[in-house]
Amino acid sequence: MVIILAVVAAVPLANYIATSTSRTLFLSRSNDADWFATMAESPLQSGDIANLRELAVRYHELYNTPVFVVDVDRRVVATSRSGVEVNEPDLKVALDSTLAGRLPAEPPALFPWRTGEMVVARPVVNNGRVLGAAVLRVPTEKARDQVQSGLLLLLGGLLISIGAIVIGIVRPITRWVLRPLNDLDNATHQITRGALDTRVSTDGRAPELRRLGDSFNSMALSLHQARQREREFVADASHQLRTPLTSARIHIEGLSRLSPTARFALSDIDRLGRIVQRLSRLAGSDRPGADADSNEAPLDLAQAVKERLVGWKAVYAADDMELVIGEMVPGGVAPELEVDDILDVLLDNASKYGAPPVEVSVTRDGTEVVLSVRDHGLGLGSRDLKKVGERFWRSAHHREMPGTGLGLAIVRSEAARVGGRVAARPPIGGGLVIEVRVPLIDDYDA
Incomplete structure (x- = not known):
C-alpha cells in the first residue's frame, strides 16, 4: 500500500518536472523567435536579406541553435545552416499554424526517453498581414538531462520516504504483531533452563496466538507437575528408606562382632545409604551452585x-x-x-x-x-x-x-x-x- 501511494504521488510530480523544464525552455526561445520575427519584417519587404542571414549565423554560433526565416510561400530566405527541409513533419505543422497567423501549441513535455529538437516558430507580420515566419530548431539534450536529474532526485526522495515510513510505522507494527511469538520464544528458553513455572500471557491476542499460548502453558504445567511428582517420589522414597536402613545397620553392627560375613552386609548397607543420599540430592539440585555456599577450605x-x-x-x-x-x-x-x-x-x-x-x-x-x-x-x-x-x-x-x-x-x-x-x-x-x-x-x- 505504501509503495502504491508513493507511485501515485510520483507520477504527477514527474510530469510537473518534465513540463516545467520544457515550458521554461520554450518560453526563453519564444522570446528569441519573436526578436527574429521583428528583425525579418523589413528584409522580407525589401528583399535585402544579407544582414538577416548574418544575424542567424551569429545566433547559431552563440546558442548552438539553428535559425531560418521563410516567406509566405515557405521559401527559405535566410538560414544559419543549409539543408533545411520545410516539409519535415514537425516543421510543417509549426509552419502551417504560424503562416496562418496562429501561435503553435507548446511542445510535449521533455522526458529523458524522448529525442529530437523543439520547434519554435513566430510569424513575421506587417499591418496584420503575415509576411513569413522565423523558426528556431532548439536542441533539447541539456533540458532532458535536467529532467533526468530531477527525476532521479524525486526517486531518491521517494525511496527515503518509503524507508522512513517502513522504519517509523511498519517496523513498530511488525514488532507489535510478533511480540507474542517473541514472548513465547523467551518462555521456551526459560523452560529449557529449568524454570518450569514460566507462563505466557494470552490476554488481548489473536485467537490463533491465544490457542498457541494456552497449549504452551498446558505443556509447561504438565512438565512442572511431572517434575514435582518426580521430586516428591524420590524424596518420599529416600525418607522411607532411611529409617529401615538405619535400623538394619544397627542390627548388622551387632552381628558383625560374631560373623565376618556380616561385615560385608554392613558395607552394602553403607553403600545403599550413599545411594539414597545421592538420589535425594539428584532430585533437589536443579541449578548450578545450589549448595555452593560454604566457608570450608578448598x-x-x-x-x-x-x-x-x-x-x-x-x-x-x-x-x-x-x-x-x-x-x-x-x-x-x-x-x-x-x-x-x-x-x-x-x-x-x-x-x-x-x-x-x-x-x-x-x-x-x-x-x-x-x-x-x-x-x-x-x-x-x-x-x-x-x-x-x-x-x-x-x-x-x-x-x-x-x-x-x-x-x-x-x-x-x-x-x-x-x-x-x-x-x-x-x-x-x-x-x-x-x-x-x-x-x-x-x-x-x-
Whole structure:
C-alpha cells in the first residue's frame, strides 16, 4: 500500500518536472523567435536579406541553435545552416499554424526517453498581414538531462520516504504483531533452563496466538507437575528408606562382632545409604551452585582422588584389571564436591562397560580442574556422546547389562552443584574419556 501511494504521488510530480523544464525552455526561445520575427519584417519587404542571414549565423554560433526565416510561400530566405527541409513533419505543422497567423501549441513535455529538437516558430507580420515566419530548431539534450536529474532526485526522495515510513510505522507494527511469538520464544528458553513455572500471557491476542499460548502453558504445567511428582517420589522414597536402613545397620553392627560375613552386609548397607543420599540430592539440585555456599577450605581434588584410588586399586586387582594412576596436578575445588561418589560411578562404569587399562588423572585447563577417567573399550558414537549424563539413558550396546542409567546423571548433578560440568569424548587410540570439569578456586594454596 505504501509503495502504491508513493507511485501515485510520483507520477504527477514527474510530469510537473518534465513540463516545467520544457515550458521554461520554450518560453526563453519564444522570446528569441519573436526578436527574429521583428528583425525579418523589413528584409522580407525589401528583399535585402544579407544582414538577416548574418544575424542567424551569429545566433547559431552563440546558442548552438539553428535559425531560418521563410516567406509566405515557405521559401527559405535566410538560414544559419543549409539543408533545411520545410516539409519535415514537425516543421510543417509549426509552419502551417504560424503562416496562418496562429501561435503553435507548446511542445510535449521533455522526458529523458524522448529525442529530437523543439520547434519554435513566430510569424513575421506587417499591418496584420503575415509576411513569413522565423523558426528556431532548439536542441533539447541539456533540458532532458535536467529532467533526468530531477527525476532521479524525486526517486531518491521517494525511496527515503518509503524507508522512513517502513522504519517509523511498519517496523513498530511488525514488532507489535510478533511480540507474542517473541514472548513465547523467551518462555521456551526459560523452560529449557529449568524454570518450569514460566507462563505466557494470552490476554488481548489473536485467537490463533491465544490457542498457541494456552497449549504452551498446558505443556509447561504438565512438565512442572511431572517434575514435582518426580521430586516428591524420590524424596518420599529416600525418607522411607532411611529409617529401615538405619535400623538394619544397627542390627548388622551387632552381628558383625560374631560373623565376618556380616561385615560385608554392613558395607552394602553403607553403600545403599550413599545411594539414597545421592538420589535425594539428584532430585533437589536443579541449578548450578545450589549448595555452593560454604566457608570450608578448598578441597585438593588430586589428593582426594588419590586417597579414593587406594581402595579401587584393590578392587581392580581382584578382577585382574589394570588401573593406571596418571598425572595428578593439585587444584583446589569446592569442598562440598562429593569426589568419592563421582569417582565410584566413573570407575564402576569403566570396569563394567569399558576395557582395561583404565587411567585416572587430574589436570588443570585454564580456570577448571579436570578429573578424567579413560578406558579402552568400544566407546560411544557421536549421537550417544551428546546424551551422556541424561537420566535413565543407556547406550544401545549396554542395555543388556545391569544398571539403572542414573550413575552419570548423578555425576553431572554433583558437578553442577559446584558450577561444573561433565563431558565425554573419544580419545586417540579408541575407548572413552569421561571428564568432570569443576571451577578452580583461585586462592587455593597447593
